[in-house]
Amino acid sequence: MNSLEEGLYSYGMSDFYPFHMPGHKRQGFCGLEELPNEIKNLFQQIFRMDITEIPGFDNLHHPEGVIKALMEEMREFYQTRETYLLVNGSTAGILASLSACTDIGDAIAVAxxxxKSVLNAAFLRNLDVHYILPEIIEEYGIHGGVSPAKVDILLRNNPHIKAVLIVSPTYEGVVSDVGEIGRIVHSYNIPLIVDEAHGAHFSYRTDDSVFPRSALQYGADIVIQSLHKTLPSMTQTALLHVNGKGVKKEAIEQYLGIYQTSSPSYILMASVSMCFHFMKNEGRRKMREYEKNIIALRNRLVQLKLIEILGKNLVGKYGIFDYDIGKLVFIPERMNCTGKWLMERLREDYHLEMEMSAVSYVVGMTSVMDRTDGYERLLHGLQRLENSSCNEKKADTLKAHRRSFENKIPLQKITSTEAFSKRGVYKEFRECLAHISKETLYVYPPGQAFLVAGEVIDRNILEQIAWYQENGFEISGLTKAGRIYVVDQ
Ligand SMILES: Cc1ncc(COP(=O)(O)O)c(C=O)c1O
Structure with a gap:
């Protein structure tokens, strides 16, 4: 078998009868009878290739054949010590990395x-989390980069910290100075883990590209990339790269065995194989074409009068070392409306489905697979919306909201694990001042917590909850009736 995808295709066409899982017996499901033939055929083809660990197809958890060959080829291409294929997203990679780099109860530093997977890893391992506050792009209320100096101070004051994790690039495309942060972290003899979930495409940039370099090139010890976010691979697929000599790969493998399903989908694994081979062979050409098209689009987008867009001009400010031009972050503040409004209009009026909206901005994701007609439609939609009236009159509220996000971290009284085991009580959120939360609160996406279990609820948090509620954002961790589960004091 040359590759997983070829193997699956031939097997799908063969006369082998399955007395094994999955229960659909490679035939699709009954409901298919109702569907149009075109859809029925499409599903049939996929079900035909959906197999389990049968001879010749290797085993993700003990790879010796075609999956091992794929991982070795990836290791060689990415120039890593090990590259692991993930079918449970970057989420599994983050859980495994933090678990492998710590003992239960250890201290870690994270941006x-x-x-949320970082907080979940901390919860599972009872980790004492020391937070590093990224800089803030004040005009927009968006996180900037992580300052190397802040990392240094934190590690100097807390020599017991066992690992550092930062996110780069962020959802909004902000890249931190991973090289300098790595140098500092290594001077304390601990590993740097970079959550590069949003930057898998960086590994395929050309040498003269304006796309940032991958954290792998800056010496990070572990780098986790979601293939599905910015490359042509199916949802859930990701890679975990191990570079640092100090990282115990046996521990990584043990934890991947725990956090990944025992029934990994061969369809997903074949999608990784196809994505990797496509990018390895065509990636540089595709990235060059992508870069040319996205720059051309951006040159037109910056001419919008009322909608701003984040770009490379931020580099050098707010701790921003580099910027991923593939992220389209639109700020419609001069239109006097929220990101949520703009996203809804783009969807409903122009059938343009954006990645996410936050309070003051909207994010659109792009990739090598985009088409220029999509870019034209986006530009057209934004131009038209700019000239429409939004009637939201949100400017003052937005400003107030940004002020309330002064990038403060609530006081942490106990770890999230300890908070979980305490007796709890539900309270209306306005009555929760000075209580320790048993819940972690965030708005998804982007899923960054503004209150973590174990932290004390302060006035800033209450203001944020009230603002999110008034403006129709759903808060994870808050009940429908507006209550928080807090430690019963
Ligand atoms: C910064 C960041 N890290 C990790 C993840 C988890 O990635 P995955 O969905 O591949 O598990 C996400 C998901 O949105 C993310 O935004």
Whole structure:
């Protein structure tokens, strides 16, 4: 078998009868009878190739054949010590990395704008989390980069910290100075883990590209990339790269065995294989074409009068070392409306589905697979909306909201694990001042917590909850009736 995808295709066409899982027996499901033939055929083809660990197809958890060959080829291409294929997203990679680099109860340092999987790893391992506050792009209320100096101070004051994790690039495309942060972290003999979930495409940039370099090139010890976010691969697929000599790969493998399903989808794994081979062979050409098109689009987008767009001009300010021009972050403040409004209009009026909206901005994701007609439609939609009236009159509220996000971290009284085991009580959120939360609160996406379990609820938090509620944002961790589960004091 040359590759997983070829193997799956031939097997799908063969006369092998499955007395094994999955229960659909490679035939699709009954409901298919109702569907139009075109859709029915499409599903049939996929179900035909959906197999389990049968001879010749290797085993993700003990790879010796075609999956091992794929991982070795990736290791060689990415120039890593090990590259692991993930079918449970970057989420599994983050859980495994933090678990492998710590003992239960250890201290870690993480950027506060981390993904919830980081907080979940801390919860599972009872970790004592020290947060690093990224800089803030004040005009927009968006996180900037992580300052190397802040990392240094934190590590100097807390020599017991066992690992550092930062997010770079962020959802909004902000890249931190990973090289300098790595140099500092290594001077304390601990590993740097970079959540590069949003930067898998960086590994395929050309040498003269304006796309940032991958954290792998800056000496990070572990780098986690979601293939599905910015490359042509199916949802859930990701890679975990191990570079640092100090990282115990046996521990990483043990934890991947725990955090990844015991029934990994061969369809997903074949999608990784296809994505990797496509990018390895065509990636540089595709990235060059992508870069040319996205720059051309951006040159037109900056001419919008009322909608601003984040770009490379931020580099050198707010701790921003580099910027991923593939992220389109639109700020419609001069239109006097929220990001949520703009996203809804783009969807409903122009059938343009954006990635996410936050209070003051909207994010659109792009990739090598974009088409220029999509870019034209986006430009057209934004031009038209700019000239329409939004009638939201949100400017003052937005400003107030940004002020309330002064990038403060609530006081942490106990770890999230300890908070979980305490007796709890639900309270209306306005009555929660000075209580320790048993819940972690965030708005998804982007899923960055503004209150973590174990932290004390202060006035700033109450203001944020009230603002989110008034403006129709759903807060994870808050009940429908507006209550928070807090430690019963
Ligand atoms: C910064 C960041 N890290 C990690 C993840 C988790 O990635 P995945 O969905 O591949 O598990 C996300 C998901 O949105 C993310 O935004």
């Amino acid at each position: 506060r704008n981390c993904h």
